[in-house]
């Protein structure tokens with residue numbers, strides 16, 4: 001499992017800085033639309049909030065009726081998540097999910113919000129393949145992160161906490177497709193006072 005010393009060190013400050021995970025209404029609506037998709041589909045299984053951080057979105061998904069587990073490599077981020085949401089299940093693990101015991105259950109959906117950005121691009125195909133191996137046809141993935149307008153580009157950027165990469169939406173979509181997930185829809189929002197880079201939210205379905 002990878003460690004996240006940057007997030008461990010800054011977890012308390014992170015909580016003070018981001019008391020809510022949604023910086024815009026669109027971000028909240030996108031997660032709600034994803035939750036609707038999962039809830040209204042016949043797929044069985046648990047929802048994984050991969051890189052759940054403080055667990056705020058995990059709690060939001062649970063509040064929307066999903067059976068969700070938060071997964072994150074940062075012990076300190078998880079400590080805050082557990083303190084605020086003792087009723088929810090959190091697991092210390094990274095996006096590869098090697099240490100996540102699902103008790104034989106399948107995965108109905110994965111949400112990776114601003115967490116896959118921290119996985120070195122050369123490792124992303126393996127990570128996505130690992131998700132696909134735990135998921136049946138018709139299940140869902142949502143990935144959100146900073147993006148770039150340069151077609152095909154994956155650009156490392158100066159994230160304040162940990163190494164991170166911005167993927168062009170088409171490149172992200174192609175990586176998901178290679179792993180067995182077909183894009184359903186995406187939103188791209190432009191830069192604003194709170195976003196230095198454009199942002200992508202991309203939802204795909206397991207084929």
Ligand SMILES: C[S@@+](CC[C@H](N)C(=O)[O-])C[C@H]1O[C@@H](n2cnc3c(N)ncnc32)[C@H](O)[C@@H]1O
Pocket residue numbers: 002004007021050051052053054056057071072073074077093094095096112113114115116118119162
């Ligand atoms: C920007 S925070 C996002 C937290 C949460 N998903 C949200 O939307 O509020 C990024 C999180 O990704 C986690 N992370 C970093 N590297 C990771 C990895 N390899 N696998 C899974 N999560 C990772 C960090 O520990 C951190 O909690």
